[in-house]
Amino acid sequence: MAGNIILYDLPSIHKGSDKPSCFSLNPWKTRMVLNYKQIPYTTEWVEYPDLEPKMKELGVKANQPGTGWTDYTSPTIRLPDGKVIMNSANIAPVLEELHPSPPLHLDADLHGPITEAVENLAGVVWWDTLADVPSMLPPRSAKYFEDTRKETFGMTLKEFAAVKGGEQAWKTAAEPGGAAEKLGDLLTKHRKDEGPFVLGSQPSYGDFVAASFFDCFERCCKEDYEKMMALDARFKPLHAACRPWLKRDD
Ligand SMILES: N[C@@H](CCC(=O)N[C@@H](CS)C(=O)NCC(=O)O)C(=O)O
Structure with a gap:
């Protein structure tokens, strides 16, 4: 196949930089696969309000x-043969088939439970951080993000964070048997050897699901990232071990 894969990702613009970079949880999962397998790819930045028209133009269902x-x-990707695939869960098996080495170990089937554990934890502690997201988006995306979330939550992001976030949310996540411990358990209890990855010494797609979540927090709000890492001692070593595939962010 000739040409590069195109990754359609959402841009963030960090203070002090005019270069877009990625930040968002789900696109990171696909980008990590591309980085890990060293598959040549080009990023096409698509701002939030342009996602729907762009995907329709590409013929995506x-x-x-x-x-x-x-x-x-x-994430959505366009393969060199013109096929377009949306949704990180649909993209991973296709990339695995086209580029089997190094493997994602999708058959271990831990990415589903890890996704669920990540979403449960996000459901508790994501709200303060979410309110910071518009400050790192380009202006049109920031306005779209504020407006659409206001419509969904019935209040502004800051108001919603005041209701759902704050120290109580972090305390709830840290409770014994709570959302943080459940994710931490999943990150270690299926290891075949010493680690640092979910399956032991071998990286797998489950690692990327968790690391995308941690990295998204780190990029959105350093303070909340540190609070997240303090929730469970098993989080930081996994994030650190995945950093080689989190370097390329554009
Ligand atoms: N399950 C999907 C979820 C994709 C998703 O919801 N992506 C978010 C970014 S993390 C998005 O594109 N949101 C568009 C919007 O908010 O308008 C996947 O893993 O690809």
Whole structure:
């Protein structure tokens, strides 16, 4: 196949830089696979309000209900043969088939439970951090993000964070048997040898699901990232071990 894969990702612009970089949890999962397998790819930045028209132009079918935040989402990739695939869960097996080495160990089937554990934890502690997201988006994306979330939550992101976030959320996540411990357990209890990855010494897609979440927090709000790392001692070593595949962010 000639040409590069195109990754359609959401841009963030960090203070002091005019260069877009990625930040968002789900696109990171696909980007990590591309980085890990060293597959040549080009990023095409698509701002939030442009996602739907761009995906329609590419001929993508809308997400099945419940599989994306909206009908048309990032990540989406375009393969060199012109095939377009949306949704990180659909993209991973296709990339694995086209580029089997190094492997994602999708058959270990831990990425589903890890996704669920990540979403449970995010459901508790994501709200303060979410309110910081517009400050790192380009202006049109920031406005879209504020407006659409206001419509969903019935209040502004800051108001929503005041209701759902704060120290109580972190305390709830840290409770014994709570969302943080459940994720931490999953990150270690299936190891075949000493680690640092979910399956032991071999990286797998489950690692990328967790590391995408940690990295998204780190990029959105350093203070909240440190709070997240303090929730469970098993989080930071996994994030650190995945950093080689989190370097390329554009
Ligand atoms: N399950 C989907 C979820 C994709 C998703 O919801 N992506 C978000 C970014 S993390 C998005 O594109 N949101 C568009 C919007 O909020 O309008 C996947 O893993 O690809």
